[in-house]
Amino acid sequence: WVVEAVGLTRVFPDAVAVRALDGVDVRIARGEFVAIMGPSGSGKSTLLHLVGALDRPTDGVIRVDGQDLAAVDDLDRFRARSIGFIFQMHNLLPTLTAAENVAVPMQGIGVPAATRRTRSLELLDSLGLAHLAHRLPNQLSGGQRQRVAVARALANDPSLILADEPTGNLDSTSGGEVVKRFQSLAHEHGKTIVLVTHDPVVALAAGRIISLRDGRIDQDEQVDEA
Amino acid sequence: WVVEAVGLTRVFPDAVAVRALDGVDVRIARGEFVAIMGPSGSGKSTLLHLVGALDRPTDGVIRVDGQDLAAVDDLDRFRARSIGFIFQMHNLLPTLTAAENVAVPMQGIGVPAATRRTRSLELLDSLGLAHLAHRLPNQLSGGQRQRVAVARALANDPSLILADEPTGNLDSTSGGEVVKRFQSLAHEHGKTIVLVTHDPVVALAAGRIISLRDGRIDQDEQVDEA
Numbered sequence: 001w002v003v004e005a006v007g008l009t010r011v012f013p014d015a016v017a018v019r020a021l022d023g024v025d026v027r028i029a030r031g032e033f034v035a036i037m038g039p040s041g042s043g044k045s046t047l048l049h050l051v052g053a054l055d056r057p058t059d060g061v062i063r064v065d066g067q068d069l070a071a072v073d074d075l076d077r078f079r080a081r082s083i084g085f086i087f088q089m090h091n092l093l094p095t096l097t098a099a100e101n102v103a104v105p106m107q108g109i110g111v112p113a114a115t116r117r118t119r120s121l122e123l124l125d126s127l128g129l130a131h132l133a134h135r136l137p138n139q140l141s142g143g144q145r146q147r148v149a150v151a152r153a154l155a156n157d158p159s160l161i162l163a164d165e166p167t168g169n170l171d172s173t174s175g176g177e178v179v180k181r182f183q184s185l186a187h188e189h190g191k192t193i194v195l196v197t198h199d200p201v202v203a204l205a206a207g208r209i210i211s212l213r214d215g216r217i218d219q220d221e222q223v224d225e226a
Numbered sequence: 227w228v229v230e231a232v233g234l235t236r237v238f239p240d241a242v243a244v245r246a247l248d249g250v251d252v253r254i255a256r257g258e259f260v261a262i263m264g265p266s267g268s269g270k271s272t273l274l275h276l277v278g279a280l281d282r283p284t285d286g287v288i289r290v291d292g293q294d295l296a297a298v299d300d301l302d303r304f305r306a307r308s309i310g311f312i313f314q315m316h317n318l319l320p321t322l323t324a325a326e327n328v329a330v331p332m333q334g335i336g337v338p339a340a341t342r343r344t345r346s347l348e349l350l351d352s353l354g355l356a357h358l359a360h361r362l363p364n365q366l367s368g369g370q371r372q373r374v375a376v377a378r379a380l381a382n383d384p385s386l387i388l389a390d391e392p393t394g395n396l397d398s399t400s401g402g403e404v405v406k407r408f409q410s411l412a413h414e415h416g417k418t419i420v421l422v423t424h425d426p427v428v429a430l431a432a433g434r435i436i437s438l439r440d441g442r443i444d445q446d447e448q449v450d451e452a
């Protein structure tokens with residue numbers, strides 16, 4: 001399994017403890033394209049952050065590529081090499097250009113500068129953003145920033161891509177292009193994609209839809225891919 | 227007219243100057259609920275920021291409630307009293323609780339502390355968020371932050387509400403509730419709503435859809451309200 005969660009639980013302290021994720025079991029195989037849906041506050045971002053080793057569970061186990069994340073020595077290195085993450089709030093670095101933002105993960109694994117530059121421009125170009133390479137995030141529209149965040153997640157050609165509502169700020173055309181890109185990464189390049197979305201059109205482009213409610217899995221269904 | 231734009235233009239400097247908005251004429255009457263749609267980068271946020279006096283045009287005129295914004299003495303005060311703005315990137319203050327964030331516009335116009343507290347809790351409650359009043363933004367989900375931003379925009383009971391993709395991070399249920407709230411504010415309370423959205427379901431709830439393309443108005447159509 002590329003992703004295996006067993007009894008995955010995340011509790012946040014509060015006046016009343018918040019069971020943001022409450023015993024989730026999930027198995028995802030290589031090359032799957034999985035959509036995660038559910039009401040606001042149902043635990044989707046929490047699940048994605050646990051799978052992406054950006055947070056630690058309170059209970060239960062999360063394995064990526066067969067490795068228990070709790071037992072990995074260098075989590076930063078593990079993440080930088082194998083996982084591409086697209087955040088719900090894009091989190092571009094405000095003082096770096098679009099091209100420099102895309103290059104950050106490559107720097108993290110020691111890719112030489114000239115290669116970073118070339119690959120960064122290619123990734124931006126593949127999303128129709130080449131003309132924006134030199135811009136700072138505050139010189140971009142919301143949807144342009146979101147697409148730069150998509151390019152950044154693909155920088156190290158990761159085998160697992162975790163996307164938290166990557167089309168929320170996109171019109172149907174640019175959103176459709178991002179989704180087609182994910183489909184091609186899964187079907188033609190064997191990447192595994194886990195994508196959180198509120199958009200049923202996007203979810204139907206995936207092969208499987210997992211629905212969360214109150215921190216638990218409510219449904220887990222195969223879909224005939226659109 | 228509550229909103230009147232004549233030849234409204236905003237150019238950003240770049241290697242090639244960017245005509246983000248390129249001669250826009252729009253008139254919006256009191257009590258209208260208007261949706262603005264268009265491709266990523268077509269100028270929607272730029273238009274909203276000019277109407278909301280958060281940016282100045284390069285050319286053309288923008289009047290709100292009959293006043294040329296270029297001639298208003300105290301723009302901050304004008305904005306604080308009359309305009310509620312919901313940003314595409316919610317922009318909650320990270321060190322303030324949800325309730326304190328909602329209260330910020332009230333502080334800006336000198337509302338006493340006890341009244342701010344009561345009204346803030348009422349507004350959060352009306353969006354189903356009363357139990358989150360004491361949380362910091364980083365203790366909230368993306369959609370919860372977005373709805374706190376909606377509550378904040380309503381704090382001073384403004385006559386003009388400008389919303390930049392307020393449902394992008396919401397599931398259909400909570401998104402539908404926010405849209406119904408806007409409909410009621412327009413139809414029952416005479417508020418004027420200008421809402422940017424990529425979601426056709428949301429746009430059809432408005433009475434009119436304005437479509438932008440490359441900084442210009444492409445279409446401006448009345449809709450039979452859903």
Ligand SMILES: Nc1ncnc2c1ncn2[C@@H]1O[C@H](COP(=O)(O)OP(=O)(O)OP(=O)(O)O)[C@@H](O)[C@H]1O
Pocket residue numbers: 138139140141142143144169170171238239240244245246264265266267268269270271272273314
């Ligand atoms: N400071 C800036 N310098 C240069 N160009 C800018 C700047 N700010 C915005 N732009 C450009 O102006 C255009 C309009 O931007 P705007 O944010 O209004 O688009 P939008 O319609 O809201 O897009 P989205 O749906 O992606 O939010 C975009 O092409 C953007 O790249």
Ligand SMILES: Nc1ncnc2c1ncn2[C@@H]1O[C@H](COP(=O)(O)OP(=O)(O)OP(=O)(O)O)[C@@H](O)[C@H]1O
Pocket residue numbers: 012013014018019020038039040041042043044045046047088364365366367368369370395396397
């Ligand atoms: N630090 C925290 N302290 C307390 N509660 C938290 C914290 N972080 C998140 N939560 C709560 O955990 C629950 C799950 O949050 P999560 O961000 O995973 O939801 P989500 O499904 O991604 O929602 P959305 O669709 O709105 O993005 C929410 O009810 C949220 O308020």
Ligand SMILES: [Mg+2]
Pocket residue numbers: 044045046088164367368369
């Ligand atoms: Mg989320």
Ligand SMILES: [Mg+2]
Pocket residue numbers: 141142143270271272314390
């Ligand atoms: Mg925008």
